[in-house]
Amino acid sequence: MSEASLAAGIDAEGWSCPLPLRHQDKVVMGHGGGGQLSGELIQHLFLASFGAAARSATPTDSYVMDLGNGTRLAFSTDTYVVRPLFFPGGNIGELAVNGTVNDVAMSGARPLVLSTGFVLEEGLAMDVLGRIATSMGAAALRAGVQLVTGDTKVVEQGHGDGVYINTAGIGVIPEGVDIRPDRARPGDVVIISGPIGLHGIAVLSVREGLEFGTELRSDTAALNGLVAAMLGASTDVHVLRDPTRGGLGASLCEIAETAGVGIEFEERSIPVPDEVRAACGFLGLDALHVANEGKLVAIVPPEVADAVLAAMMATTEGRDATVIGRITDSHPGLVVARTGLGATRVVDRPLGEQLPRIC
Amino acid sequence: MCLGVPGKVLEIRADRGTRMATVDFGGVTKSVCLAYVPEVEVGDYTIVHAGFAITKLDEKSALETLRMFAEIGLLDELSADPAASETTR
Amino acid sequence: MKYLDEFNDPVLARALFEQIDAAATKQWAVMEVCGGQTHSIIRNGIDQLLTDKVELIHGPGCPVCVTPLEMIDRALAIASRPEVIFCSFGDMLRVPGSHCDLFSVKADGGDVRVVYSPLDAVNLAEQHPDKEVVFFGIGFETTAPANAMAVFQARERGLANFSMLVSHVLVPPAIEALMSSPVSRVNGFLAAGHVCTVMGTWQYEPLAAQYEVPIVITGFEPLDVLDGIRRCVLQLEAGRHEVENAYPRAVSPEGNRPAQAMLASVFEVCDRQWRGIGMIPSSGWRLSAAFADFDAERRFDVGTLVVDEPERCRAGDVLQGLIKPDQCECFGNECTPRTPMGATMVSSEGACAAYYLYRRLAVAGRGGT
Numbered sequence: 106m107s108e109a110s111l112a113a114g115i116d117a118e119g120w121s122c123p124l125p126l127r128h129q130d131k132v133v134m135g136h137g138g139g140g141q142l143s144g145e146l147i148q149h150l151f152l153a154s155f156g157a158a159a160r161s162a163t164p165t166d167s168y169v170m171d172l173g174n175g176t177r178l179a180f181s182t183d184t185y186v187v188r189p190l191f192f193p194g195g196n197i198g199e200l201a202v203n204g205t206v207n208d209v210a211m212s213g214a215r216p217l218v219l220s221t222g223f224v225l226e227e228g229l230a231m232d233v234l235g236r237i238a239t240s241m242g243a244a245a246l247r248a249g250v251q252l253v254t255g256d257t258k259v260v261e262q263g264h265g266d267g268v269y270i271n272t273a274g275i276g277v278i279p280e281g282v283d284i285r286p287d288r289a290r291p292g293d294v295v296i297i298s299g300p301i302g303l304h305g306i307a308v309l310s311v312r313e314g315l316e317f318g319t320e321l322r323s324d325t326a327a328l329n330g331l332v333a334a335m336l337g338a339s340t341d342v343h344v345l346r347d348p349t350r351g352g353l354g355a356s357l358c359e360i361a362e363t364a365g366v367g368i369e370f371e372e373r374s375i376p377v378p379d380e381v382r383a384a385c386g387f388l389g390l391d392a393l394h395v396a397n398e399g400k401l402v403a404i405v406p407p408e409v410a411d412a413v414l415a416a417m418m419a420t421t422e423g424r425d426a427t428v429i430g431r432i433t434d435s436h437p438g439l440v441v442a443r444t445g446l447g448a449t450r451v452v453d454r455p456l457g458e459q460l461p462r463i464c
Numbered sequence: 465m466c467l468g469v470p471g472k473v474l475e476i477r478a479d480r481g482t483r484m485a486t487v488d489f490g491g492v493t494k495s496v497c498l499a500y501v502p503e504v505e506v507g508d509y510t511i512v513h514a515g516f517a518i519t520k521l522d523e524k525s526a527l528e529t530l531r532m533f534a535e536i537g538l539l540d541e542l543s544a545d546p547a548a549s550e551t552t553r
Numbered sequence: 554m555k556y557l558d559e560f561n562d563p564v565l566a567r568a569l570f571e572q573i574d575a576a577a578t579k580q581w582a583v584m585e586v587c588g589g590q591t592h593s594i595i596r597n598g599i600d601q602l603l604t605d606k607v608e609l610i611h612g613p614g615c616p617v618c619v620t621p622l623e624m625i626d627r628a629l630a631i632a633s634r635p636e637v638i639f640c641s642f643g644d645m646l647r648v649p650g651s652h653c654d655l656f657s658v659k660a661d662g663g664d665v666r667v668v669y670s671p672l673d674a675v676n677l678a679e680q681h682p683d684k685e686v687v688f689f690g691i692g693f694e695t696t697a698p699a700n701a702m703a704v705f706q707a708r709e710r711g712l713a714n715f716s717m718l719v720s721h722v723l724v725p726p727a728i729e730a731l732m733s734s735p736v737s738r739v740n741g742f743l744a745a746g747h748v749c750t751v752m753g754t755w756q757y758e759p760l761a762a763q764y765e766v767p768i769v770i771t772g773f774e775p776l777d778v779l780d781g782i783r784r785c786v787l788q789l790e791a792g793r794h795e796v797e798n799a800y801p802r803a804v805s806p807e808g809n810r811p812a813q814a815m816l817a818s819v820f821e822v823c824d825r826q827w828r829g830i831g832m833i834p835s836s837g838w839r840l841s842a843a844f845a846d847f848d849a850e851r852r853f854d855v856g857t858l859v860v861d862e863p864e865r866c867r868a869g870d871v872l873q874g875l876i877k878p879d880q881c882e883c884f885g886n887e888c889t890p891r892t893p894m895g896a897t898m899v900s901s902e903g904a905c906a907a908y909y910l911y912r913r914l915a916v917a918g919r920g921g922t
Contacts, residue, residue: 129657131657131660131661132660133656133657133659133660134656134659134660135656141891142891145891310492315668315669316495317492317493317494317495318486318492318493318494319491319492319493320491321492379490379491379554380490380491380492382490382554383489383490383491383492383554384489384492386469386489386490386554386557387467387469387471387489387492387494387512388669389467389643436914439914441914444596444597444598445561445563445597445775446563446566446567446597446598446599446602446775447563447567447598447602448597448598448599448601448602449598449601449914450595450596450598450910451910451914453890453910460643460644460646460667461642461643461667461669462467462642462643462644463467463513463514463642463643463644463692463696464466464467464588464589464592464615464616464617464644464900466587466588466589466590466693466695466745466746466747466748466773467589468589468695468746468747468750468773468803469554469557470554470555470556470557472555480710481709482706489554490554490555490557497670497672497699497702499702499811500698500702500809500811500812500815501809501811502811509555509556511747511750511803513695513696513699513747514642514669514670514671514692514696514699515669515670515671515672515673515699516670516698516699516702518695518698518747518750518751518809518812519750519803519804519805519809521556521802521803522801522802522803523556523802525801525802526556526802528801529780529801529802530559530560533562533565533568533569533776533780534565536565536568536569536572537564537565537568539568539572540567540568540571540572541568543575
C-alpha cells in the first residue's frame with residue numbers, strides 16, 4: 106500500500122457499490138453496530154489498509170495459531186463501550202471478561218489468560234471503577250481464567266464515556282477440534298444454547314429516552330464450561346458463534362456467507378422469552394437482531410447432534426438448548442426463515458444500530 | 465405509521481396535571497399518557513402508540529372477532545376436500 | 554401477549570387464505586396505505602401465500618417514505634446547529650436527504666437523539682434549558698395526537714426552548730389523489746386501522762361513494778390483514794363499494810374525540826409535498842397560528858434549500874403501485890438497502906427494501922448469483 110493511499114484512508118476501489126451515492130467519508134455509529142456497515146469497515150478499510158500484514162479475512166471470533174509443535178492457540182480481542190456502564194444483570198466489567206472468554210471459546214479453545222486495557226475518563230468516580238474491577242475479578246474466577254496483564258490510560262473529561270475496556274485472551278485448542286465457520290455442511294444441525302434477546306433488551310430498558318420496566322436481566326455469562334462439555338460429547342463440532350451485536354440473525358448470516366451454505370430455520374423454534382417479545386413488540390424491534398452475551402450457536406453433524414444437545418442441557422448455561430434449524434445446499438449464502446404462517450422470508454443482517462420505530 | 469400495541473393498565477397517576485399510566489405489555493411495563501382516553505381505568509386494555517393510549521381496546525369485540533375467525537376455520541374445514549386444501553402457495 | 558398472539562394463529566390464517574381464494578373469481582388489486590400493514594404483510598409472508606388472483610399493492614402509507622426531501626434537508630440543517638438537540642423517532646435516522654442523513658449529522662458532531670415518544674423530547678427541553686430541543690414531528694394521523702400533546706405541554710410548561718418540525722400527512726387526500734390518477738389500478742383499499750382509531754371512519758364514506766371502491770378498515774396482525782383482504786374481495790365480487798370496519802376492537806365510526814379536539818386546536822390543514830408523488834392539496838397538517846411560536850420551520854432560518862433528488866429514483870412510481878420495485882433500473886444495482894437512493898429502500902416497510910430480500914431468494918432458487 107502506498108503512503109498516499111494509506112493517508113487517504115479508504116481504498117475506493119474496494120467498495121462493492123459501483124455508484125456510491127453516499128460514500129462515507131466519516132465514521133458513523135452504525136460502523137460499530139456489528140451489522141453490514143461494521144463488516145464493510147473491516148473489509149474495505151482495515152484489511153485493505155493493513156495490506157499484506159493482515160491475515161485472511163475470515164470473520165471468526167478468534168484467530169487460531171498453529172505453533173507447529175502440536176499446540177494450537179486461539180487469540181482474540183474485543184473492546185467494550187457499552188452505555189450505561191451498569192445495567193440489569195451486570196456491568197461493563199463482566200461483559201469485558203465474559204465476552205473475550207467466549208470469543209476464545211468459540212474456537213473450541215480452553216481460555217487461559219486475559220489482558221485488560223482501560224481508557225478512563227477524568228472525573229470517573231473511584232467507587233464506580235472499583236465495582237467494575239471487582240466484577241471483572243469475580244467473572245474471571247467463575248470462568249477459570251487469570252487476568253495477567255493490562256494497561257490504563259486517562260483521557261480528559263468529555264472524551265471517554267466513563268470507561269472503555271479492551272480485553273484480549275489466549276486459549277489452547279484441544280486435539281481433534283477444528284471449529285470454524287466454513288466447516289458448516291449441508292445436513293448439519295443448528296442449535297442455540299438458550300433464549301435470545303435478553304442482553305440487548307436489558308440494556309435498552311435503562312437507556313435514556315426509552316426506559317421501561319422489566320425483570321429481564323442481561324444473560325452475560327462465560328461459555329467455556331459449556332463448550333468443554335459439548336466437546337466432551339464430540340470433538341466433531343463444526344461451528345461455534347456467540348451472537349452478540351447484531352444478534353442471532355447477524356451470526357447466522359455471517360456463517361452462511363463464509364461457508365457458502367444456506368441456513369433454514371422455523372421462526373417458532375427460536376426460544377424468545379415473553380418479555381423480550383413484548384419489548385420488541387412495542388419498540389418495533391426484531392428479536393433476531395437483539396444482542397446476546399451468554400448464548401452460543403452450534404452447528405454440528407447430524408450423527409452427533411443428540412449427544413451434543415444432551416451434554417448442553419446438562420449444564421447451567423445450556424439448559425434450554427434446542428435445535429432451531431439446519432444447513433442446506435439450497436440458497437447458498439442466504440438465511441431463510443419459515444414464518445409462523447408458513448411463508449419463507451430471507452433474514453438479513455441489521456444495517457447498523459437497532460432503533461425503536463413508530464411504523 | 466401505526467405501531468400500536470395492546471397493553472393492560474396497571475396503575476394510574478397524575479403527572480403535572482396529565483393522566484399517566486403504567487401499562488403492562490406482557491411482562492414489560494411502560495409509562496403511557498392517558499390524556500386521550502379519559503374512560504380507561506385500571507384493568508382495561510388499551511392500544512399504545514408513541515407513548516400515548518389512543519383507544520380503549522374493546523375486549524368483547526376482540527373475542528367476537530376471534531369467534532368469527534374460528535367459525536370461518538370450521539366452515540373451511542367442513543367445505544374442504546383434499547384437493548381444495550392444496551391452496552395456491 | 555394478550556390480544557396480539559391470538560391474531561397470529563396460523564391455523565385460522567390458513568382458513569382465511571383459503572376463503573379468499575374461494576371467494577375470488579377474477580383478478581383484483583388491493584392497496585394498503587399503511588406502513589405498519591405493509592410491514593406485517595412482508596414480515597409474515599402474506600403476499601407470498603395469498604392467491605395469485607389478489608394482488609397486493611403497497612401504497613404510500615409509510616410516513617418515512619413520503620416525508621418530502623425538502624423537509625428532510627431542513628431537519629438535517631437544523632440538527633447540524635450546535636445549540637440544537639434534535640430528537641426523532643428511530644425510523645427517520647437513515648432516510649437520505651439530498652446529501653446525507655441524520656446519522657452522518659451525528660457523526661459530524663450534531664446532537665441527534667432517538668426517542669420513543671415526543672413527550673421525551675419535551676422532558677429533554679426541560680432538562681436542558683440552555684439548548685434548543687427540536688422534535689421531528691412526522692407521521693400520519695395516528696401519531697399526530699402524540700405530537701400535538703407534546704407542543705401543547707411545551708406551551709403549558711412554558712418551555713420556550715422546545716419546537717417541532719411538523720410534516721404530518723393525511724390519508725384521505727392521498728386516496729383521493731391515487732384514485733383520481735388515470736393510471737390507477739387499485740380496485741379496493743385497506744384503510745389504516747390506527748389512523749381510523751384516531752379519526753373515525755366517516756372521512757372514507759365520500760371516497761368509497763365517489764370512486765366506487767370498497768374501503769375496509771383493517772388491523773395489523775396477520776388475521777386482521779387477511780380479514781381485511783377477505784372482506785374487500787367479497788365486496789368486489791358482489792359489486793359493493795362500502796366502508797367496512799374489520800377492526801372493531803380498536804375503531805369506532807366517530808374515532809377518538811378528545812384527540813380530534815386537540816388536533817383541531819394545535820394543527821391546521823395545509824398543502825403537502827409527498828416525496829416521489831408531488832404536491833397533494835390539503836393533505837398535510839402544520840402548526841396552527843396559536844402554536845406558531847413552537848414551529849421549528851419559523852424559528853430556524855436555514856436559508857434556501859436546494860433539493861437534489863436522484864433523477865433516476867422511481868420511489869414515487871413504486872409508492873403509487875405503478876411499477877414493482879424490481880422494474881426500476883436502479884434496483885439492486887446502485888440502489889440497495891446499504892446504499893439507498895430513495896426512502897422506499899431505507900424504510901423497513903418500504904416496498905423496495907422488502908423486494909430486495911425476496912429477490913435474493915428467488916435468484917438463489919434459480920441457481921443464479
